[in-house]
Amino acid sequence: MSDTHKAAPMVDEVSDFEILEMAVRELAIEKGLFSAEDHRRWIEYVHTLGPLPAARLAAKAWLDPDFKKLAVADGVKASLAVGIDWINGPPTKFGTPSDYCSFRVLEDTPKVKHVVVCTLCSCYPRTILGQSPEWYRTPNYRRRLVRWPRQVLAEFGLQLAADVEIRVVDSNQKTRYMVLPLRPIGTEGWSEQQLTEIVTRDCLIGVAMPQPGVTSNAKRPVHPAVHPIHTGH
Amino acid sequence: MSKNQHDRAHHAKKASGVGDPQCFRGEAGQAKFKNGDKVRIRDLPDIFYTRCQVYTRGAVGRITKVVYESPAAEDEAWDNTDHPEWFYSVVFRQHELWPDYPASYKNDTLETEFSERWLEQA
Amino acid sequence: MSASKETDVSVAADSEVGIGTAEIPLLEAIGRSGRVWGDLAAQYGVTNPDPPWKVSLDATCDALSAEACALPLLERRAEEDELSASCYRNVPFPERQLLALAHSMLTRDLFNEEELARRMREVRERLTGA
Numbered sequence: 001m002s003d004t005h006k007a008a009p010m011v012d013e014v015s016d017f018e019i020l021e022m023a024v025r026e027l028a029i030e031k032g033l034f035s036a037e038d039h040r041r042w043i044e045y046v047h048t049l050g051p052l053p054a055a056r057l058a059a060k061a062w063l064d065p066d067f068k069k070l071a072v073a074d075g076v077k078a079s080l081a082v083g084i085d086w087i088n089g090p091p092t093k094f095g096t097p098s099d100y101c102s103f104r105v106l107e108d109t110p111k112v113k114h115v116v117v118c119t120l121c122s123c124y125p126r127t128i129l130g131q132s133p134e135w136y137r138t139p140n141y142r143r144r145l146v147r148w149p150r151q152v153l154a155e156f157g158l159q160l161a162a163d164v165e166i167r168v169v170d171s172n173q174k175t176r177y178m179v180l181p182l183r184p185i186g187t188e189g190w191s192e193q194q195l196t197e198i199v200t201r202d203c204l205i206g207v208a209m210p211q212p213g214v215t216s217n218a219k220r221p222v223h224p225a226v227h228p229i230h231t232g233h
Numbered sequence: 234m235s236k237n238q239h240d241r242a243h244h245a246k247k248a249s250g251v252g253d254p255q256c257f258r259g260e261a262g263q264a265k266f267k268n269g270d271k272v273r274i275r276d277l278p279d280i281f282y283t284r285c286q287v288y289t290r291g292a293v294g295r296i297t298k299v300v301y302e303s304p305a306a307e308d309e310a311w312d313n314t315d316h317p318e319w320f321y322s323v324v325f326r327q328h329e330l331w332p333d334y335p336a337s338y339k340n341d342t343l344e345t346e347f348s349e350r351w352l353e354q355a
Numbered sequence: 356m357s358a359s360k361e362t363d364v365s366v367a368a369d370s371e372v373g374i375g376t377a378e379i380p381l382l383e384a385i386g387r388s389g390r391v392w393g394d395l396a397a398q399y400g401v402t403n404p405d406p407p408w409k410v411s412l413d414a415t416c417d418a419l420s421a422e423a424c425a426l427p428l429l430e431r432r433a434e435e436d437e438l439s440a441s442c443y444r445n446v447p448f449p450e451r452q453l454l455a456l457a458h459s460m461l462t463r464d465l466f467n468e469e470e471l472a473r474r475m476r477e478v479r480e481r482l483t484g485a
Binding site: 009010011012013015018020021023024025027028032034043046047091092120121138139 | 385388389390391392395396399410411412413414415417418421423425426428429432433449453456457460466470475477478479482
C-alpha cells in the first residue's frame with residue numbers, strides 16, 4: 001500500500017532467549033554432542049511437522065470406508081496415503097526416540113469417545129500431528145485426565161452424555177495414537193479439503209469434536225498442577 | 234558411555250528402514266495371551282526403571298489387541314535388547330482403577346499397553 | 356486400593372529423576388529479565404504464536420537425544436516438568452523449555468556457566484554489533 005510501511009511486521013529486537021538458544025546450540029556442537037549437519041537435518045524434519053497429515057487422514061477415512069478400515073487396522077500403512085512415512089521419514093530412518101513406528105487410529109462411534117494422554121512424559125504422534133501443545137505436556141493434564149476424564153474434558157468445553165463411553169488411552173509404551181472423530185452433521189457433500197479444515201489438532205487428540213465452521217483450536221488456559229491429584233473427590 | 238553408543242549404533246543398523254518395534258518381529262516366541270483374555274496387572278517391584286503405571290497395578294482388564302514384540306522398557310532402558318516380549322493393549326473399566334469413580338459413568342474405560350511380564354491370567 | 360495410589364499416577368517416571376532445583380544465577384537472571392515472545396509479538400504486531408528460535412530449540416533437543424545420547428528425551432522431559440514447577444514457574448512456554456534445557460545441560464557438566472555466559476556475550480556482539 002504505502003512505501004513507508006513494511007510488508008510484514010517483524011520483531012526488531014534480539015531477546016536474551018534468542019541469544020541463549022544460539023549459545024546452547026553452538027556449545028553443544030563445539031563439545032561434539034551433535035554436529036552442525038545433524039542439527040540441520042533435524043531442523044529440516046521439525047520444520048515439516050504439523051497436524052495437517054493427520055487431519056487429512058481423518059477426512060479420507062470419513063469419505064472412503066475401505067481406507068477407514070485400513071487406517072484402523074494399520075495406521076502406519078494408512079499414513080503413507082497422506083505422505084507420512086513413519087519409518088523412513090525421520091532422520092534416524094527408524095522413527096525418532098520420541099516417535100516409534102507403531103501407530104493406531106482410534107475410531108470414535110456415537111457411543112465411544114477416545115481421548116489420548118501420556119501419563120509418563122508427553123509421548124505424542126508428532127510424525128503425523130506435529131509438536132504437542134503445551135497443555136498436553138503439563139502434569140496437570142497428564143495426571144488428571146486418567147483420573148477425572150469428564151471433568152478435564154468439561155474444562156475443554158466438551159460435555160458428553162453419561163451413556164457415552166469415554167475411553168482414555170494412555171500412550172506410555174511404543175504405540176502412538178490419533179483419534180478419528182465422528183464426522184459432524186452438516187458436512188454432507190463436502191470435499192476432502194473442506195473436511196480436513198475442520199479436523200483440528202484438538203479433535204485428533206480427542207479433547208474437541210469437529211464442527212462446521214470451526215477450523216482452529218480454542219485457546220487453552222494452562223493451569224499449574226497444584227496438588228491436582230487431591231482435588232475433586 | 235562407549236557401550237551405550239555402541240549399542241545405539243547397533244540398534245540403528247538393525248532398525249534402519251524397518252522401524253522400531255518392527256525390527257523385533259519374530260523374536261518373542263509364542264504369545265502367552267490373546268484378544269479377549271482377562272488379565273491382572275502384576276504388582277512387581279520397580280527396579281530402577283519402569284513404564285508400567287502404578288495406577289494399573291493389581292487391576293483386572295481385558296486384552297483388546299496383541300500389538301507388537303519389543304524388549305520391555307525395563308530392559309531397553311539399559312540397552313538390553315536380548316529378550317523381546319509380546320506387548321498387549323489392555324482395556325479397564327475406570328471403576329476397576331479408581332473405586333470411587335462415579336457409578337453414573339460406569340461405561341467409562343481406560344486403555345494402555347503392557348509387556349507380557351506384567352500380566353497374569355485373571 | 357489405597358489412597359496413596361492416587362498420588363502415584365505418574366510416579367514411575369518421576370521417582371528416579373530428581374534433578375535438584377538449585378537455582379543457576381545466569382539462567383535465573385534471563386528468566387527474570389529476558390523479554391518473552393508473547394510480549395515481543397504483541398509490541399511488534401507479530402501473530403506467529405511461536406518465537407523463531409523454537410524450531411531450532413526442538414531440533415537441538417532431538418539431536419541431543421538421537422545423536423550421541425548426551426541427554427535422553429525422557430530425562431529431559433521429566434526435568435523440564437520439575438523445573439517448570441520450581442525455578443522457572445513464572446516463565447511462560449517455550450521460554451521455560453529453553454531454560455530447562457540449558458539447566459539440564461549445565462547440571463550434567465556438558466558445559467559450564469562461565470562458558471555459557473561468555474558464548475552469550477559473543478553471540479550478542481555478533482547479532483547486534485554491540
